Structure formats: C-alpha cells, structure tokens
Amino acid sequence: MTRLSKRIKVTMAGISVALVIAGCSTTDMEVARPMSTPHTVVTRSRSASSKESLYADGIYTAIGQYGSLPSSITVTVTLADDVITAVEVTPHATNPTSLDLQRRFAAAIPTVVVGKRIDEVKVDRLAGSSGTPEGFKAAIQRINEQARIGGTASK
Amino acid sequence: MFTFSFKAIGTQWEIETYEPLVRGQQQRILRRIEEFDTTYSRFRPDSLVSRVAAAPEGGCFDFPDDSLALFDLYDRLHRATAGAVDPLVGRDLELLGYDRTYSLTPAPNLVREEYDRGRASWSKDIIRDGTSLVTRCPLVIDVGAAGKGYLVDIVSEILREAGFNQFVVDGSGDLRHSGDSSIRVGLEHPFDPQLVIGVANLQDCALCASAITRRAWGDGLHHVLDARTGVPVRNVVATWVVADEAAIADGLATALFFTRADHLAEVFRFSYVRMFADGRAEISQNFDGKLFS
Numbered sequence: 001m002t003r004l005s006k007r008i009k010v011t012m013a014g015i016s017v018a019l020v021i022a023g024c025s026t027t028d029m030e031v032a033r034p035m036s037t038p039h040t041v042v043t044r045s046r047s048a049s050s051k052e053s054l055y056a057d058g059i060y061t062a063i064g065q066y067g068s069l070p071s072s073i074t075v076t077v078t079l080a081d082d083v084i085t086a087v088e089v090t091p092h093a094t095n096p097t098s099l100d101l102q103r104r105f106a107a108a109i110p111t112v113v114v115g116k117r118i119d120e121v122k123v124d125r126l127a128g129s130s131g132t133p134e135g136f137k138a139a140i141q142r143i144n145e146q147a148r149i150g151g152t153a154s155k
Numbered sequence: 156m157f158t159f160s161f162k163a164i165g166t167q168w169e170i171e172t173y174e175p176l177v178r179g180q181q182q183r184i185l186r187r188i189e190e191f192d193t194t195y196s197r198f199r200p201d202s203l204v205s206r207v208a209a210a211p212e213g214g215c216f217d218f219p220d221d222s223l224a225l226f227d228l229y230d231r232l233h234r235a236t237a238g239a240v241d242p243l244v245g246r247d248l249e250l251l252g253y254d255r256t257y258s259l260t261p262a263p264n265l266v267r268e269e270y271d272r273g274r275a276s277w278s279k280d281i282i283r284d285g286t287s288l289v290t291r292c293p294l295v296i297d298v299g300a301a302g303k304g305y306l307v308d309i310v311s312e313i314l315r316e317a318g319f320n321q322f323v324v325d326g327s328g329d330l331r332h333s334g335d336s337s338i339r340v341g342l343e344h345p346f347d348p349q350l351v352i353g354v355a356n357l358q359d360c361a362l363c364a365s366a367i368t369r370r371a372w373g374d375g376l377h378h379v380l381d382a383r384t385g386v387p388v389r390n391v392v393a394t395w396v397v398a399d400e401a402a403i404a405d406g407l408a409t410a411l412f413f414t415r416a417d418h419l420a421e422v423f424r425f426s427y428v429r430m431f432a433d434g435r436a437e438i439s440q441n442f443d444g445k446l447f448s
Contacts, residue, residue, distance in 0.1 A: 110431060110435035110436060110437040111435060111436065111437075111446070111448045112434050112435050112436075112448060113352040113353065113430065113434065113435070113436040113446050113447060113448050114352075114447050114448060115344040115347060115350030115351060115352050115447065116350060116351055116352075116447050117349060117350060117351075118341060118349060118350065118351055121341055121351055121354060122339065123339045123340060123341035123351065123354060124323075124338040124339050124340065125323065125325055125330060125338060125339075125340045125341070126328075126340065126341045126343050126351070127328045127330060127340050127341070127342060127343065127355070127362055127363070127364040127395060128328060128341075128342060128343025128344070128345065128348075128351075128364045128366055128393065128395075
C-alpha cells in the first residue's frame with residue numbers, strides 16, 4: 001500500500017492542497033473517489049489497470065480546508081496515465097467575509113519583479129531594508145575591519 | 156513641509172508636518188520614545204525586559220499601560236502564526252549572536268542544542284494578567300516584530316493630540332501617514348538599495364517593511380527567526396504590509412515570513428507585498444500600488 005499513499009500536491013492561488021488518491025486516512029481532507037462523484041469519467045477500472053499505471057484515470061475531487069474558521073476550496077484534478085492533465089480550483093466560502101478574502105488573495109500569484117532605479121521613480125519615501133539599526137551597522141563594520149586586519153596579518 | 160529628524164532606539168526617525176513642531180513638542184516625543192525604550196529594549200541593561208531576563212527564579216513584573224495593546228497584539232500574532240511569532244524569540248536571537256553587545260557570534264552548538272530541548276514559548280512559559288507578567292525563569296522578551304510599529308503609532312497619537320492631522324512619521328521603514336493627500340512610498344529592493352521593486356500609495360494608514368538581507372551577519376544568519384525552531388527563515392526575503400495601524404502592519408510584516416496571507420487575513424485587515432528568495436514577488440489585489448515586473 002505504500003505506493004498508494006503517494007500524494008499529488010496541487011498548489012494554486014497560494015493555497016496548498018494535498019490530494020490523496022488512495023483511500024488512506026487524512027485528518028482534514030475529504031476525498032471523493034471517482035466512482036462516487038456524479039461528474040466522473042472513468043475510462044479504466046482500478047482492477048483492470050495495468051502494472052505501469054499507479055492510479056485509475058478519471059476526475060478526482062477533494063475539498064481542502066484551511067484557516068481557523070475554517071474555509072474550504074474544492075480542487076478537481078483530471079488524471080490520465082498517472083499524469084495530471086487538468087486542475088480546477090473553486091473557492092466556496094460560506095460567509096461573505098471569507099469569500100471576499102478568497103477573491104482578494106486569490107490574485108496573489110508571484111511574478112518575477114524587476115527593480116527600477118530609485119532616481120527613475122518618483123517617490124516621497126522609501127520602505128525596506130535600509131531601516132537597519134545603527135548598532136547593528138556599527139557591529140558589521142567592526143567585524144569587517146577585524147576581518148580585514150586578520151586577513152592582512154595572515155598573509 | 157517641516158521635517159524633524161532625530162536618532163532614537165538606535166535608528167533614524169523623520170517626522171514631517173505642515174506646521175513646525177515647537178521645541179516642547181519635540182521634547183515630548185523624544186521623552187516618550189525614551190520611556191518606551193527603557194521598558195522594552197533588550198539592548199539596555201536597565202530596561203524592564205532586561206530585568207525579566209536577569210531574574211534567576213522569575214517573578215511578577217508590572218509593565219506600563221502601553222503594554223496591554225502590545226501584548227494583546229502579540230497574543231493574536233502568536234495564535235495566527237501557530238507560534239512562529241513569539242516575543243520569547245529573544246533568547247534564540249542572543250544565541251545566534253544578535254545580543255546586547257552585538258557580538259554577532261553564534262553560541263557553541265552544545266549551548267544551542269540544549270536550548271533546543273527546552274525552548275520557551277509565550278503561550279506556555281508566561282502567565283499574563285493584563286499588564287503583569289509572571290515568569291518562573293529568566294526569559295528574553297524581544298518586541299522586535301511589532302514594537303517599532305507600535306512606537307510609530309504612539310508618536311502619531313502625540314501629534315494628533317497636539318492638533319496635527321497632516322503628517323508622516325517614519326521610523327526607518329515603519330511609516331504612518333495622516334492627511335488628505337497620499338504619498339508614494341518606494342519598496343526598496345532587498346538585494347540592492349539603489350533599486351525599488353514597486354511603489355505604494357499611502358494615505359491615512361501605515362506601511363511597514365521587513366527584510367532579511369541587510370540585518371544579516373553570517374551564513375544564513377539574520378534577525379527573522381521562526382520562534383518554534385529558532386532557525387532563520389529562508390524562502391521569503393522581504394515583506395511590506397499596509398494596515399490601519401503601524402503596530403499591526405509591523406507585526407504582520409514579520410508574520411508573513413512564516414504564514415500564508417489568506418490565513419492571516421481571517422484575523423487581520425491588511426494588504427501586502429512579499430518577495431521570495433528566487434526573485435519573484437506577490438502582491439495582494441487590495442494593495443494600493445504596483446510592482447515592477
């Protein structure tokens with residue numbers, strides 16, 4: 001049964017859901033087997049599956065819960081020859097606040113950022129790593145100097 | 156526009172106002188910051204938190220009234236991050252070398268391993284009744300996650316009481332704005348201070364930034380630690396949070412190194428940008444500003 005406990009990780013919109021294909025127990029996840037879902041297309045039954053294929057083809061649906069309320073999303077994965085061919089994530093929050101949060105944060109998909117030179121961008125203030133405590137900067141400088149002296153001495 | 160610049164709690168401050176601050180108002184602000192530092196600085200041997208850290212058998216310590224809001228916020232942050240944000244991370248920071256003398260030299264492995272077996276936690280090792288803390292052993296409180304933001308709020312309140320309603324309080328990256336017209340704040344590139352990765356429009360709220368790249372002192376050593384393990388975080392390199400209050404923005408800027416934004420958003424109202432070690436960044440849809448991509 002070890003190979004059946006293999007998990008397929010689906011990450012979307014910053015929400016990770018571990019979809020467990022086999023019927024091994026999980027604490028926070030309901031897993032619907034293909035046979036029991038109404039919108040399932042199963043092209044091959046488990047018993048008939050060949051040795052090469054670990055999982056039966058089909059559409060698998062899981063509900064992932066997150067947060068303290070908790071809120072949930074439905075993840076639908078289409079599987080063919082052990083390969084995920086489609087993933088669909090549907091947020092379905094029960095209260096308006098959660099729904100709003102899901103929509104707002106659903107857009108936070110990371111993209112590569114390109115820095116622009118400060119003098120090219122008109123800003124009134126800056127916020128970031130320059131706010132380093134003086135004592136810390138002084139200590140780093142001290143260590144650098146010691147390292148330089150040490151480096152010279154050892155040569 | 157008038158600017159009152161000064162150094163306090165080891166960092167550069169700027170307060171911008173439309174009318175100049177008179178000397179008495181400046182003195183009041185400096186005294187209030189000094190008072191805060193005397194309570195919460197773990198870098199001062201005479202502070203209240205240093206007394207807590209030095210008490211061999213622990214004890215009961217009465218903190219000033221301003222601690223109520225700060226400790227309440229830490230309770231919420233501690234819960235929302237499942238313990239990753241914890242004021243008692245102070246001991247781990249010391250053991251990694253971020254100590255009172257800025258030794259920047261990690262303690263021997265044996266010492267760190269021993270502490271690993273009995274790591275103190277805010278929820279288990281401190282009994283709090285309002286502004287009183289009861290401890291049973293020496294504990295190092297570090298309010299670095301939200302303390303400076305909270306101090307920015309306190310200074311803003313002093314300005315408001317003095318009749319100012321258009322101002323910017325800038326405590327080196329922890330900003331609070333008040334007034335009719337927004338300001339543009341550049342989000343400094345964590346790997347290159349000559350660059351910005353985006354801008355934020357700020358009006359009548361606070362923006363706080365946190366980054367692991369500058370306050371770093373060795374291989375993987377910096378000041379943002381997961382309090383559950385004492386290990387510096389790696390995946391997230393910088394965060395920016397906008398919230399109504401600077402204390403909340405500051406605390407969440409730290410929390411976002413450990414905890415997903417949607418999770419924190421169930422407890423706090425905020426918008427954010429966060430940048431990862433691989434050069435990608437994410438921006439929440441409600442963030443008033445943009446990233447350069």
